[in-house]
Amino acid sequence: METRDSLIASRRWVVKIGSALLTRDGQGLDRAILVTWVEQMAERWRSGCEIVVVSSGAVAEGMARMGWRRRPRTLHELQAAAAIGQMGLVRAYEDCFQARGIHTAQVLLTRDDLANRSRYLNARSTLRTLLRLKVIPIINENDTVATEELRFGDNDTLAALVANLIEADLLILLTDQDGLFDQDPRQNPNARLIHQTYVSDPLLDQVAGGSGSGLGSGGMITKVRAARLAARSGTPTLIAPGRGEWVLERIGAGEPVGTLLIPAEEPQTARKRWLAGHLQARGRLVLDQGAVYALREQGKSLLAVGVKSVQGRFDRGEVVICLDEAGNEIARGLVNYSAEETQRICGKPSSAFESILGYLDDEELIHRDNLVLT
Numbered sequence: 001m002e003t004r005d006s007l008i009a010s011r012r013w014v015v016k017i018g019s020a021l022l023t024r025d026g027q028g029l030d031r032a033i034l035v036t037w038v039e040q041m042a043e044r045w046r047s048g049c050e051i052v053v054v055s056s057g058a059v060a061e062g063m064a065r066m067g068w069r070r071r072p073r074t075l076h077e078l079q080a081a082a083a084i085g086q087m088g089l090v091r092a093y094e095d096c097f098q099a100r101g102i103h104t105a106q107v108l109l110t111r112d113d114l115a116n117r118s119r120y121l122n123a124r125s126t127l128r129t130l131l132r133l134k135v136i137p138i139i140n141e142n143d144t145v146a147t148e149e150l151r152f153g154d155n156d157t158l159a160a161l162v163a164n165l166i167e168a169d170l171l172i173l174l175t176d177q178d179g180l181f182d183q184d185p186r187q188n189p190n191a192r193l194i195h196q197t198y199v200s201d202p203l204l205d206q207v208a209g210g211s212g213s214g215l216g217s218g219g220m221i222t223k224v225r226a227a228r229l230a231a232r233s234g235t236p237t238l239i240a241p242g243r244g245e246w247v248l249e250r251i252g253a254g255e256p257v258g259t260l261l262i263p264a265e266e267p268q269t270a271r272k273r274w275l276a277g278h279l280q281a282r283g284r285l286v287l288d289q290g291a292v293y294a295l296r297e298q299g300k301s302l303l304a305v306g307v308k309s310v311q312g313r314f315d316r317g318e319v320v321i322c323l324d325e326a327g328n329e330i331a332r333g334l335v336n337y338s339a340e341e342t343q344r345i346c347g348k349p350s351s352a353f354e355s356i357l358g359y360l361d362d363e364e365l366i367h368r369d370n371l372v373l374t
Contacts, residue, residue: 004196004254007238010169012050012131014235015041016159017174018219019056021242028064029057029092033243037174038096040248041136045102049252050131052166054139054159055093061085086140093138103135108142114161118317121334121370125362127166156222160229160237167369171230172251173223174242179259180220182207196260199224199231204261224261231263281332283312283320283339285346285365292324295331295373301364302333302371304353307346314339320366333371336362 017037024030041051059078062085063071072078090106097104107127113119130137141158156173163171182203183191197204208220220239227237240247240258250257287295291306302322314320315338322331335342342365344356350363 004256004260007170007251007260008254011048012052012166012169013044013172014052014054014159014163014166014168014170015172015174015248016054016155017056017242018155018176019060020176021174022055022057023060023064027060029061029088031092031096034092035096036246037242037248038093038100040246042097042100042102043249044252045134045136047252051136052127052131052139052162052168053093053136054155054162055089056140056155058082058085058089058140061088089140090138097136103133105130105135105137107137107139109139109158109162110142113142114165118315120165121317121336124165127162131166154219154222156219156226157229160226160235163230163235163237164233167233168230168235171227171235171237172248173226173237173239174247175219175223175239176242177220177239178241178244179239179257180204180207180224194259195256196262198264199227199237199261200264227261231261234263236263237261281321282314282318283310283335284323285310285320285335285342286323286325286327287330288325292330295322295371299368301368302331302366303350303363304337304342304345304365305347305349307342307365310339310343310346312339316341316361322366322371329374331371331373333366335366336364 015037022030022034041053045051059071059081062081062083063069065084065088066081068081072081086106094104107123107130109123113123127137139158139162141155159171159173162168178193180194181191182194185191194203194207204224208224223237223239227239230237238251238258238260240251244250244257247257285302285307286309287302287306288308291302294300294306295302308325312320314335316336317334319332320335321329322333324330337345341357345353345365348356350360353363354360
C-alpha cells in the first residue's frame with residue numbers, strides 16, 4: 001500500500017476547497033482563511049509542485065453581495081448569483097496569488113466539456129499549457145450556463161474529473177471534518193479516524209452512506225465517490241481538515257493528516273485500462289516500421305510522419321487503432337486531428353502542419369499519455 005512518504009514526492013496537486021470552508025458557512029468569502037491556503041499552496045508551488053485549485057463559493061459570494069439571506073431555488077437565480085459571485089471569488093484568488101508573484105487563470109467547465117472527446121482534449125491541452133507556464137488554474141463549474149443535465153452536481157466530482165484530466169499525483173478534498181471515521185464521532189467518542197485504506201474498501205460505503213450515518217452531513221459520500229473517480233486514472237485522494245493549522249504544508253511533509261484513499265492500480269495501468277476498455281474505435285492508422293518501433297520500444301508519441309495511410313471517419317478526440325504494415329493492431333489512442341486532417345498531414349513532419357492545414361493544434365498525432373499498447 002502507498003504510504004504518506006509518497007506524498008512528499010508528489011508533483012501535481014488538485015486542491016478542492018468547499019463553500020462551507022471558504023465562505024464562513026455561506027456568509028461571504030473568508031479572505032483571512034483564503035490567505036492561509038494561498039500561502040501554503042505558494043510554498044508548494046515554489047518547491048516545484050504544480051497546483052490546480054477547484055473552488056466553490058461563487059453562489060455564496062453572490063448572495064452576500066446581493067444581501068440575500070436564503071439560497072435561491074430557481075435555476076436562473078442560482079446562475080445569476082454564481083455570475084455575480086465569480087467576480088469576487090476570482091479576484092480574491094488573483095489578489096492573494098499575485099501578492100506572492102504567482103499568476104492565476106480562471107477556467108470554467110461543464111460536464112459536457114469533459115464528456116465530449118474533442119472538448120476533453122482541448123481542456124486537457126489548456127490546463128497542461130497553463131501548468132507549463134507556471135500559472136495556477138482556478139477551476140469552477142460554469143454555473144452561469146450549465147443546465148441541470150450538464151452539471152457535475154458537486155465540486156468533489158468536478159475535482160476528481162480534473163484529476164483524471166491532468167493525471168494528478170494527488171487529489172486533496174478539504175472539508176470541515178478531520179477525515180473519514182469508522183463510526184460517527186458525534187455519537188461515538190470511541191470512533192477512530194481511518195488514516196488510510198484502499199478506495200475499493202467496502203467499509204467506506206457503510207461509514208459515509210448518508211446524512212445520518214458516518215460523516216454524511218459533511219458530504220463524505222460525495223468525497224468517497226470522487227475518490228473512486230480519481231482512482232480511475234490512478235490518483236490517490238486525501239480527505240483533509242480544511243481548518244487545520246497549515247494543513248497543506250503538513251500534507252506535503254508526509255504527516256498523517258486526514259484520510260488517504262489509495263487506488264488499487266498504478267496510475268499508468270489504470271489510465272491505459274480506461275483507454276483500452278471504455279472507448280470505441282472510429283478509425284485506423286497504418287504505421288511504418290519506424291513508428292511501430294517508437295511506440296513499442298521507446299514509449300514515444302505517434303507522429304504524423306510515421307503514418308502511411310488513414311482509414312475510417314473520425315473527429316479530433318476520438319479513438320483510432322494503430323496497425324503495423326502487416327495489419328496487426330499494436331496500439332489505440334485519442335487522436336488530435338480529424339480523419340480529413342490526418343489524411344492531409346500523414347507522412348509529413350510536424351513543422352509542415354501549419355503550411356498544410358493553416359494552423360498547428362498539436363505536434364503529436366496521438367500523445368503518448370493518450371495511447372495504450374495492445
